[in-house]
Amino acid sequence: MFTRQEIINILNNESENERIFSLADKIRRENVGDAVHLRGLIEFSNICKSNCKYCGLRNQNTNIDRYRILKDEILDYAKHAVDMGYKTLVLQSGEDSYYSTDRMVEIIKEIKKLDVALTLSIGERSFEDYRAFKTAGVDRYLIRIETTDRELYKKLHPNMDYDNRLRCLKDLKTLGYEVGTGCLVGLPDQTMESLADDILFFKEINADMVGIGPFIPHPDTPLKDAQTGSFTLALKVMALTRILLPDINIPATTAMETLNPNGRILALQSGANVVMPNVTTTEYRSKYEIYPNKICINENPDKCHNCISAKINSIGRTIATNYGFSHNKG
Ligand code: 5AD
Numbered sequence: 525m526f527t528r529q530e531i532i533n534i535l536n537n538e539s540e541n542e543r544i545f546s547l548a549d550k551i552r553r554e555n556v557g558d559a560v561h562l563r564g565l566i567e568f569s570n571i572c573k574s575n576c577k578y579c580g581l582r583n584q585n586t587n588i589d590r591y592r593i594l595k596d597e598i599l600d601y602a603k604h605a606v607d608m609g610y611k612t613l614v615l616q617s618g619e620d621s622y623y624s625t626d627r628m629v630e631i632i633k634e635i636k637k638l639d640v641a642l643t644l645s646i647g648e649r650s651f652e653d654y655r656a657f658k659t660a661g662v663d664r665y666l667i668r669i670e671t672t673d674r675e676l677y678k679k680l681h682p683n684m685d686y687d688n689r690l691r692c693l694k695d696l697k698t699l700g701y702e703v704g705t706g707c708l709v710g711l712p713d714q715t716m717e718s719l720a721d722d723i724l725f726f727k728e729i730n731a732d733m734v735g736i737g738p739f740i741p742h743p744d745t746p747l748k749d750a751q752t753g754s755f756t757l758a759l760k761v762m763a764l765t766r767i768l769l770p771d772i773n774i775p776a777t778t779a780m781e782t783l784n785p786n787g788r789i790l791a792l793q794s795g796a797n798v799v800m801p802n803v804t805t806t807e808y809r810s811k812y813e814i815y816p817n818k819i820c821i822n823e824n825p826d827k828c829h830n831c832i833s834a835k836i837n838s839i840g841r842t843i844a845t846n847y848g849f850s851h852n853k854g
Pocket residue numbers: 578579580668670707708737738739740741742779814815
């Protein structure tokens with residue numbers, strides 16, 4: 525639909541914003557409808573062996589209270605979420621090797637007994653691990669490419685390998701997962717050209733889901749003095765993603781709401797069709813501090829479910845009652 529140069533021009537031209545937001549909203553409505561899918565998010569471990577320079581969970585951050593939620597407690601949260609009506613659960617953590625293949629498979633099998641779609645977001649693993657998780661019943665996997673700018677990727681991810689991340693995305697597709705990826709917007713030294721390449725990358729790999737959020741500097745990371753990403757630019761990258769990938773799932777991300785009190789609703793009106801409310805209790809929420817000022821850290825699962833449902837209804841949209849598999853026909 526748009527060429528690379530056209531995407532770059534649109535990103536550079538603020539007078540295009542409203543046109544792009546409403547075009548994305550129209551394309552969203554025509555292709556995936558008005559129903560919003562709620563995915564219940566369980567952030568089950570904030571322990572991470574990686575050191576992404578932007579992230580508060582990075583291994584070298586010692587100013588954080590680390591936790592792991594074990595199987596039984598994960599199941600309690602899962603059951604409660606299913607009782608509230610969630611049709612998809614997302615298990616997310618840092619890169620925590622405590623959750624071995626076998627431990628993950630046990631958790632997956634128990635959750636799948638609850639008759640929900642299940643998404644994992646636990647980072648880079650081997651093909652064999654991904655296969656074991658799929659066999660155990662996992663439906664979807666989220667792993668953001670973060671940025672397709674190799675130079676920038678290298679600077680931000682010490683001891684990580686861009687090609688291994690690509691390998692993960694490819695393996696997940698091969699294994700038949702619905703694959704979610706995405707990027708950060710407003711990273712230091714990130715260019716409009718590289719954001720255009722990110723959008724084209726989502727198309728190229730035929731992503732089923734794309735999550736986009738503004739970069740928010742965390743005080744206990746090497747990027748503490750960097751500039752905060754722009755909410756509007758993140759919204760625009762998201763809207764352009766909807767225009768290029770009309771039938772995928774796109775979440776209104778928590779990071780957007782952190783920068784703008786109405787961020788998720790604005791996202792839902794600019795191309796998004798998914799929200800991922802937290803379904804764990806307050807004791808863990810503030811500890812999963814990827815970036816500062818995260819929303820909902822003093823809330824509980826019921827409060828968030830009611831809150832977001834009311835907001836969605838207030839803009840004339842409905843809550844989906846199905847599992848919300850991707851419409852992506854490739
Ligand atoms: N600001 C915004 N998003 C961040 N993430 C990590 N650190 C930050 C930050 N400082 C995002 C990454 C990761 C996801 C779980 O959180 O994109 O994939």
